[in-house]
Amino acid sequence: MLTDASILFQIAGIGIIVALIHTILKQMDKEEYAQFATLVGFIIVLVIVVNGLSDLFQQIRSVFLFQG
């Protein structure tokens, strides 16, 4: 499921867009909204990454016989 580079582009795209939103909101003197947008973007990416991490640990567990 994770064996292609599309997830990389996904995360990079989210990062660039969030940085853009941050900059625009900062220019509009809405500092707290800017921080909030960054936080939400970070959480979205974190969910993707943690999904991948759990996938990896599951694979390792099934390959190296950690069940028994």
Added chain:
Amino acid sequence: MDIIQIVIIGIIASILYIILKDLKGPFAFLIVLITGITIFIVVINQIGSIIQMIESLGQKASIDGMYIDTILKIIGIAYITELGANITKDAGLGAVASKIELAGKIFILLLALPIITAVIETIFNFLPST
């Protein structure tokens, strides 16, 4: 040719990392993390077939299953420990990385304990007991 795929993933990740590093936020580090995970998952699918071969060889040589299980678990712990330690070190936490490595070593030693005990008992059986 999976190796080409992995190399291309690495190159793309470096480019994206350089782009994201200048922007604010923690996304550059998450790029590094997800790259490590992706490459690891590609590799671990191949490791599965190697391990099946090792197990069938062990069954042909009628080795006790416990020993091969222990070795495979040790290899798994080593892989996970290295992944965690490298990522932690990349994030700039060298002290935590060395603690993770220490924990990995101790757990490996813990798993190897029955084998070490078996070896020592065999050596004691060689000694002439009076």
